[in-house]
Amino acid sequence: FIQRLLRIEVSLALKEGRISPTELCRKCLNRIKKTHHLNAYITVSEELALKQAHEAESRLSKGVSKGPLDGIPFAVKDNFCTENIKTTCASNMLKDYTPPYNATVVQKLLDQGAVLMGKTNLDEFAMGSGSTDSAFGPVRNPWSYEAAYREKSGADPDADWVIAGGSSGGSAAAVASLTSFFSLGSDTGGSTRNPGALCGVVALKPTYGLVSRHGLIPLVNSMDVPGIITRSVHDAATVLGVLQGHDVKDSTTVTDHPTPLTGLPDDFDPRNIRVGIPKEYHGPGLSQETLAQWSRVADMFEQAGFQVEQVSLPHTQHSIVCYHVLCHAEVASNMARFDGLEYGHRSDVSSSTEAMYAATRHGGFNDVVRGRILSGNYFLLKQNYEHYFVKAQQVRRLINEDFRRVFGSGVDVLLTPTTLSDAMRHTDFVQEDNRTRSAQEDIFTQPANMAGLPAVSVPTALSSRGLPIGLQLIGPAFQDRSLLTVAQWIEQKVGFAPIRYHGDAGEGEIRVDVLPSTPTVWEKNYLIPC
Amino acid sequence: MSVVNYARTLQKVILNIGPRCYHRWVTTASVALRIRDSKQNFRCRLWCGLLTPVHYQYSTEGNTSKVPSVATWEPVLENQLPPAKQVPADLVDKLERLALVDFPNQEGLVCLKKAIRFADQLHVVDTEGVDPMDSVLENSLSFRALYLREDVVAEGDCADRLLQLSKDTVEEYFVAPPGNIPLPGREEC
Numbered sequence: 001f002i003q004r005l006l007r008i009e010v011s012l013a014l015k016e017g018r019i020s021p022t023e024l025c026r027k028c029l030n031r032i033k034k035t036h037h038l039n040a041y042i043t044v045s046e047e048l049a050l051k052q053a054h055e056a057e058s059r060l061s062k063g064v065s066k067g068p069l070d071g072i073p074f075a076v077k078d079n080f081c082t083e084n085i086k087t088t089c090a091s092n093m094l095k096d097y098t099p100p101y102n103a104t105v106v107q108k109l110l111d112q113g114a115v116l117m118g119k120t121n122l123d124e125f126a127m128g129s130g131s132t133d134s135a136f137g138p139v140r141n142p143w144s145y146e147a148a149y150r151e152k153s154g155a156d157p158d159a160d161w162v163i164a165g166g167s168s169g170g171s172a173a174a175v176a177s178l179t180s181f182f183s184l185g186s187d188t189g190g191s192t193r194n195p196g197a198l199c200g201v202v203a204l205k206p207t208y209g210l211v212s213r214h215g216l217i218p219l220v221n222s223m224d225v226p227g228i229i230t231r232s233v234h235d236a237a238t239v240l241g242v243l244q245g246h247d248v249k250d251s252t253t254v255t256d257h258p259t260p261l262t263g264l265p266d267d268f269d270p271r272n273i274r275v276g277i278p279k280e281y282h283g284p285g286l287s288q289e290t291l292a293q294w295s296r297v298a299d300m301f302e303q304a305g306f307q308v309e310q311v312s313l314p315h316t317q318h319s320i321v322c323y324h325v326l327c328h329a330e331v332a333s334n335m336a337r338f339d340g341l342e343y344g345h346r347s348d349v350s351s352s353t354e355a356m357y358a359a360t361r362h363g364g365f366n367d368v369v370r371g372r373i374l375s376g377n378y379f380l381l382k383q384n385y386e387h388y389f390v391k392a393q394q395v396r397r398l399i400n401e402d403f404r405r406v407f408g409s410g411v412d413v414l415l416t417p418t419t420l421s422d423a424m425r426h427t428d429f430v431q432e433d434n435r436t437r438s439a440q441e442d443i444f445t446q447p448a449n450m451a452g453l454p455a456v457s458v459p460t461a462l463s464s465r466g467l468p469i470g471l472q473l474i475g476p477a478f479q480d481r482s483l484l485t486v487a488q489w490i491e492q493k494v495g496f497a498p499i500r501y502h503g504d505a506g507e508g509e510i511r512v513d514v515l516p517s518t519p520t521v522w523e524k525n526y527l528i529p530c
Numbered sequence: 531m532s533v534v535n536y537a538r539t540l541q542k543v544i545l546n547i548g549p550r551c552y553h554r555w556v557t558t559a560s561v562a563l564r565i566r567d568s569k570q571n572f573r574c575r576l577w578c579g580l581l582t583p584v585h586y587q588y589s590t591e592g593n594t595s596k597v598p599s600v601a602t603w604e605p606v607l608e609n610q611l612p613p614a615k616q617v618p619a620d621l622v623d624k625l626e627r628l629a630l631v632d633f634p635n636q637e638g639l640v641c642l643k644k645a646i647r648f649a650d651q652l653h654v655v656d657t658e659g660v661d662p663m664d665s666v667l668e669n670s671l672s673f674r675a676l677y678l679r680e681d682v683v684a685e686g687d688c689a690d691r692l693l694q695l696s697k698d699t700v701e702e703y704f705v706a707p708p709g710n711i712p713l714p715g716r717e718e719c
Contacts, residue, residue, distance in 0.1 A: 393662030452666030
């Protein structure tokens with residue numbers, strides 16, 4: 001039951017000696033074994049985790065904790081480089097690649113004493129929106145095995161399991177299935193927020209330039225951001241506080257960033273906050289239930305005194321097309337480094353360098369990646385460069401201007417849906433190809449990447465099929481702290497219940513909430529063992 | 531009955547009714563606080579939560595007009611788009627040579643054509659006089675050029691570790707097959 005605690009409670013529990021880091025680590029490792037069918041992990045770093053847990057334990061016993069994350073288990077998406085641990089990007093190309101260095105964000109977490117459980121599964125090279133196109137098999141959504149899904153939709157989890165969302169599906173599934181307390185994902189077009197919404201966890205995409213990308217195997221250099229997936233908004237704020245900051249190894253990180261978050265303010269006057277509802281975010285295919293949740297939370301804001309208004313971002317519907325072109329073009333460029341010569345898979349063809357490269361890339365990449373590289377190269381051809389690539393860059397500026405105008409007029413945060421609906425069944429999802437699905441699933445999430453703005457997905461409720469629905473908040477650049485404050489308010493108000501495994505039915509742990517008398521006081525959780 | 535015992539009984543009732551109920555554990559203390567918030571809503575919630583399985587989570591009570599009730603996108607018609615681009619065989623060859631990946635099969639070519647048609651939708655947007663945007667860092671707190679650090683060697687000396695990553699090396703060299711041999715074309719294969 002201990003895993004169902006929020007990180008803040010576990011941290012406290014560790015400090016008070018109610019549980020030791022090694023015990024916690026072991027419980028999480030057992031949980032990983034029990035949830036093996038979810039296929040959330042590619043590599044489980046058992047020995048390293050136990051070693052780190054032992055070190056954390058000795059530190060705690062001496063009373064010299066490294067910080068709020070000391071001894072806390074976490075997982076990392078498999079496109080972040082981790083020293084001496086296989087980093088595959090879920091691809092044959094890097095199947096046996098072991099990086100000689102740690103990504104900056106991973107290093108920062110390890111320096112804080114967090115315990116690395118393993119590397120999680122994803123869509124190959126983070127291209128996809130379902131975590132279904134991995135060389136190691138698709139990721140299953142932990143909610144497929146929950147009683148709510150089984151009862152409400154009468155489905156058989158083994159045949160009708162639902163997707164975890166993508167491309168950081170493994171990271172979201174790891175946090176949702178209680179095998180780690182937080183995880184790192186990467187967000188290029190919604191790759192953290194999409195699985196976060198479908199798996200019922202909090203998923204944050206920080207402002208572009210706030211968190212270092214050194215060690216994150218790049219997909220789209222102008223849009224990639226390491227994402228943070230946690231079970232509560234407060235945890236997301238803590239992890240962001242640790243990760244943010246200028247990195248000399250990543251020149252796209254800003255030097256004049258805001259001071260690190262030490263916590264979220266617990267008093268703000270709702271009447272001072274203006275919430276915008278962008279009308280273009282009711283896109284085609286939005287499910288009735290997601291729309292109802294969107295309305296419900298908008299109502300909540302209004303009833304609590306926030307100033308809620310409808311706003312317009314006129315170029316939203318073209319944002320996905322713009323993203324499509326820029327993404328493919330940058331992918332074509334970034335994937336050029338995989339030629340088999342210095343690292344990764346290498347074919348046996350040796351008639352010429354070009355033949356070897358071509359054969360290596362044929363064997364190393366799957367259809368999705370090859371398709372994107374080819375269309376990216378098409379858009380970058382001299383005859384097409386102005387027509388597609390430069391045009392897309394111009395549209396990107398228009399989208400950026402839309403956001404600037406809205407935030408400049410005094411709106412503090414935008415409330416939108418994260419995904420079109422709750423998680424789809426895998427059998428239904430694979431009916432369409434990857435490109436079509438990405439174009440459908442990313443429509444609400446990628447505008448924030450286009451403009452480099454912070455965005456967070458917060459789970460709000462279960463759908464009629466028993467699966468989570470999440471809503472997205474987008475804030476102005478570098479206002480991550482304010483964004484998370486509003487997100488925390490929603491979290492406290494909606495009362496989304498965490499997953500409870502049918503396997504835990506006998507454990508009898510109950511969370512009791514004392515509701516805040518005003519929306520500004522933190523939720524306190526008391527455990528009453530039965 | 532103490533507050534804690536009352537809470538326990540309440541919770542047992544809710545647990546027994548099952549997951550279809552509104553997932554909110556209530557205590558006597560919170561009951562009082564909620565009544566102060568909104569009598570109407572709370573009574574509905576308590577009643578529903580205790581006795582009737584109800585899908586409260588997504589009720590549309592008090593639907594605000596701020597959230598649009600219908601989709602607001604304007605469909606892009608085929609006649610608004612420029613004429614569909616052709617992808618002749620020599621262009622396919624050129625792309626394969628530039629990208630050094632081959633089209634998986636005919637489906638791959640169909641996929642490319644669909645991707646191009648999708649991208650053609652960009653042309654309904656009027657971008658007259660708009661500067662292309664390279665990077666969102668223009669938005670950063672103080673507009674500046676990309677940060678460059680001092681040109682001094684800070685780390686390195688790890689040639690061994692890097693060479694180990696490759697499959698074919700000789701001393702300190704990566705071994706590559708002979709270069710300057712163009713990829714055979716489709717007809718030559």
